[in-house]
Amino acid sequence: MKATEFLRVISSRDFPYRSIRLLASERSAGKRLPFEDREYTVQDLAAPGAFDGVDIALFSAGGGVSRKHAPAAVASGAVVVDNSSAFRMDPEVPLVIPEVNPEAMAHVRLGQGAIVANPNCSTIICLMAATPLHRYAKVVRMVVSTYQAASGAGAAAMEELKLQTQEVLAGKAPTCNIFSQQYAFNIFSHNAPILENGYNEEEMKMVKETRKIWNDKDVKVTATCIRVPVMRAHAESVNLQFEKSLDEDTAREILRAAEGVTIIDDRPSNRFPTPLEVSDKDDVAVGRIRQDLSQDDNKGLDIFVCGDQIRKGAALNAVQIAEMLLK
Template sequence: MLTEAHLSEDEPPAGAALAGPSLPAPFAAASPAPRVAIVGATGAVGIELIRCLEARAFPLASLRLLASARSAGRRLPFAGSELIVEELTDDSFEGVDIALFSAGATISRHYAPLAAEAGAVVIDNSSAFRMAPEVPLIVPEVNGALLAGHGGLGGSGGMIANPNCVAAILTVALAPLNRVQPIRRIQAATYQAASGGGAAMMEELREGTRAALAGKDHAPQVLPQPYAFNLFSHNAEVDARSGYNGEELKVIAETRRILGLPALPIGITCIRVPVLRAHGIAVTLTFDSPFGASEARRILEAAAGVRVVDDRAANHFPMPSEASGQDDVLVGRIRTDLGDPSGCSLSLFLVGDQLLKGAALNAVQIAEALVAR
């Protein structure tokens, strides 16, 4: 049985903590504030979840950090102090209001239903429940209204799915345009960072780069290909029939679901690039009638979660180096597609932080929406 994660060695015992631990202001400011647990707290996304809760001053009655037995006992910084990581067990969710999961589909399939049965609202970052009809797949800026029909907090439990990182970043930029004029086709290519494969893949990129710069060989451990100064097709398994890999098929299915366009034609190629944590996407959209680049820019400049970076004179457009650590999706290269003589197609380039809007930030925004209700 786990005790409540605490901020110092002299924090109150589990029973007292559940009644209202001593959290730094403004984290305990809301009344009543939710009791939150993070599953997979020591992973790349788990660390970002902790940082997001702190940076956004998310109201907390308590915060429990859960991970595998080998990570139990680790201390992670939060609000100027430390939280102690505890082992994830079947009994970890008693008294939890919101459970933020980021530990992979296998872990989610086992523990997420247990958390929901214990009364927590699960916000799951894995692929386990994204296409389950009864589980909403949410990007708050796009389809957050669906949360109005969710059971919400208060002990009834439930599950909400956090999308694939590419689908989340992509739909934030596409939804504002789709509201003005429905999108009829999407063609995209992604340039995906190491963070999508977790902390181990990020470290492989660092180690491989150090070795390459020193003129040394580096045998890859996480990926089948060398990562430094290289790019290659996304490492998800390829479907023999279609030729699309699993990442591409996820993006297609989830983008359709988030936008509410189940038959939308989407073509996509997903590529790994030697960037640490921000995904780039080159996308061409086709509409029923001409859609001017200036109108698209005006719409995107007013869109929530979007920042237009489109300086043609200076040749300055979205870059991973500028998107990393940023909440907004950067959108630029807004132009009419010259390959479509009808003028009905637009081309864009967008970049978003995979660990933030592509994962942790989106989950915390969902939690914020639940608390606001």
């Protein structure tokens, strides 16, 4: 995710910063970037003293960069909010969705170097909708199928989807640089590596991160992660099994009261959440809320969730974590 997404969120939320420092690899150092009446020069994050005086360091450059440079930031007293997967499963590192488990970072203090991890985008979007229901009826098992956008693979992937679509419409062979196969007018299993158990890494993130965020080792989760030719918002079909009964009207009330969640569930006009509708929006949208016919005693629900992968799935969630540090 680009630094500009962070800056957009910081600006739109009036984040109370004293000063901003833009750090990147040596290759990008020296570039100039305008932001809110000023122009900033990108600095080398590996330079000595790069993090001096930094209270909060938002990292979003992949696991390798985080592993290499977050320790220096922590050593200089910064709280690192890390968007990569590098530290998410580290038992010392809180994994936080502010609306879901703010208590996990209660011990983190500004001025005392630490890392807080931002969960995977698919996990955030799913749990924004599932957690309010989980608090009421306790989720015991969750079956998720995702419909993931190009943005999760970066800006170049979004460009490739656009280029491929133009090519296919013109009757040409599609350019496959980022993805190994045609993405235009096609869907495919998420390109993350497949692990020994047959799940891909994206799916296992949903399994493991849900357990950590809910602080519930026993919750059962299975996921199938699929890429669809959509630009920047993810959708998820989520089947929930509860310990307690939960009827759909109560579920709708619970979700209506949930922070960061919008209900779009207009059955007569067949209007439900779509990736397009939530693109560039902060809230996660939930719809198709209905009692699962395949479970007894109202102990199951089916829901359909959409969220902007770049916004709540990454930059917004990280900036919200930073805001909590200021409280």
